[in-house]
Amino acid sequence: MAAVADVCAGLAQHKAVLLRELCDTNVLDVLVKKGIFSVNELEVITSAVDSDKCNYFIEVVSKQSGIKLRDLCAILFNECPKLAKELMYDKQRYVINGKILK
Secondary structure (H helix, E strand, C coil): CCCHHHHHHHHHHCHHHHHHHHHHCCHHHHHHHCCCCCHHHHHHHHHCCHHHHHHHHHHHHHCCCHHHHHHHHHHHHHHCHHHHHHHHHHHHHHEECCEECC
């Protein structure tokens, strides 16, 4: 399972893609429907100017743990294909044959 810091770091690295996915998909509605985000958190993110949407999203993600974090990651990979592709590319780039390259 991914650690909260790893998920947040990955999202922060890909803010441009994250913003497009937040605007072009219904990922936020799915996160609320699954009980991972609250309606209040949804409203804060959707009412923010574009430059702040990702920061608020990452802030909410940083508060997740355990099952909710796992579910959040699964939803991101299902609902945000472009972001998932970027995150998977990063993972493959840094881990080759079990060795972490930095």
